[in-house]
Amino acid sequence: xxxxxxxxxxxxxxxxxxxxxxxxxxxxxxxxxxxxxxxxxxxxxxxxxxxxxxxxxxxxxxxxxxxxxxxxxxxxxxxxxxxxxxxxxxxxxxxxxxxxxxxxxxxxxxxxxxxxxxxxxxxxxxxxxxxxxxxxxxxxxxxxxxxxxxxxxxxxxxxxxxxxxxxxxxxxxxxxxxxxxxxxxxxxxxxxxxxxxxxxxxxxxxxxxxxxxxxxxxxxxxxxxxxxxxxxxxxxxxxxxxxxxxxxxxxxxxxxxxxxxxxxxxxxxxxxxxxxxxxxxxxxxxxxxxxxxxxxxxxxxxxxxxxxx
Numbered sequence: 483x484x485x486x487x488x489x490x491x492x493x494x495x496x497x498x499x500x501x502x503x504x505x506x507x508x509x510x511x512x513x514x515x516x517x518x519x520x521x522x523x524x525x526x527x528x529x530x531x532x533x534x535x536x537x538x539x540x541x542x543x544x545x546x547x548x549x550x551x552x553x554x555x556x557x558x559x560x561x562x563x564x565x566x567x568x569x570x571x572x573x574x575x576x577x578x579x580x581x582x583x584x585x586x587x588x589x590x591x592x593x594x595x596x597x598x599x600x601x602x603x604x605x606x607x608x609x610x611x612x613x614x615x616x617x618x619x620x621x622x623x624x625x626x627x628x629x630x631x632x633x634x635x636x637x638x639x640x641x642x643x644x645x646x647x648x649x650x651x652x653x654x655x656x657x658x659x660x661x662x663x664x665x666x667x668x669x670x671x672x673x674x675x676x677x678x679x680x681x682x683x684x685x686x687x688x689x690x691x692x693x694x695x696x697x698x699x700x701x702x703x704x705x706x707x708x709x710x711x712x713x714x715x716x717x718x719x720x721x722x723x724x725x726x727x728x729x730x731x732x733x734x735x736x737x738x739x740x741x742x743x744x745x746x747x748x749x750x751x752x753x754x755x756x757x758x759x760x761x762x763x764x765x766x767x768x769x770x771x772x773x774x775x776x777x778x779x780x781x782x783x784x785x786x787x788x789x790x791x
Contacts, residue, residue, distance in 0.1 A: 524566025589658030685751025
């Protein structure tokens with residue numbers, strides 16, 4: 483009897499394992515199919531020169547992405563070939579943020595994204611709604627996912643404090659004349675819902691909920707995290723002429739550097755950093771989406787010629 487029971491148990495375990503493996507294989511196949519569709523739609527909303535085509539591609543992209551994320555254990559799927567979006571996990575894998583942008587006809591941008599929680603076979607996500615035009619004082623505002631400042635994130639830093647939170651570094655295209663970068667904050671309330679912004683940035687006699695930098699579109703700006711020193715370092719931005727001090731769309735790096743250093747759970751402003759004491763690196767592998775689009779167009783050139791012929 484024990485032998486029969488053992489044989490049945492082994493058969494049951496083998497069958498269960500095979501069923502789970504089959505389910506995983508089917509899920510992976512579906513995710514790859516969705517990934518292929520997302521890659522094509524994403525390429526279109528970044529690269530197409532017609533405004534309406536870009537927007538229509540994005541409208542199709544959003545429900546396709548949601549369908550993909552509904553598949554069991556989609557949190558672990560990287561969507562590597564979807565180059566149009568940035569996917570970044572929190573250091574503790576509690577959540578990940580998927581974010582992207584679509585350029586408007588006037589050269590400005592609208593941002594899209596979602597927060598996906600790591601819940602295994604149950605999809606829990608919080609869509610991020612770009613509230614930029616109506617967010618009048620972004621550095622002084624605490625909001626939720628429905629009133630998002632809009633950005634494409636490339637770094638998440640977890641801060642261990644009395645009330646733990648996460649700091650996010652992101653790129654935020656602005657207008658035809660200027661770009662922005664942001665240091666934002668995300669935490670979760672008692673209902674595990676996201677809260678954006680927190681009074682954790684101190685400097686120049688003022689406390690801010692997030693930091694927003696604006697600079698000319700003709701320049702690039704350094705904004706990165708140095709984990710060895712618990713330091714966020716960035717270019718000091720200044721106008722090309724003192725008379726343009728009220729025109730941040732003309733600002734650019736002046737070869738000096740400032741930062742925010744973590745002290746007792748808050749970020750304290752420090753100026754005139756000596757970069758010789760700071761490890762040099764790229765912006766954590768971040769690629770400006772506009773530059774990526776230019777690279778895509780170059781690679782697509784021969785293909786387009788073939789189509790025309």
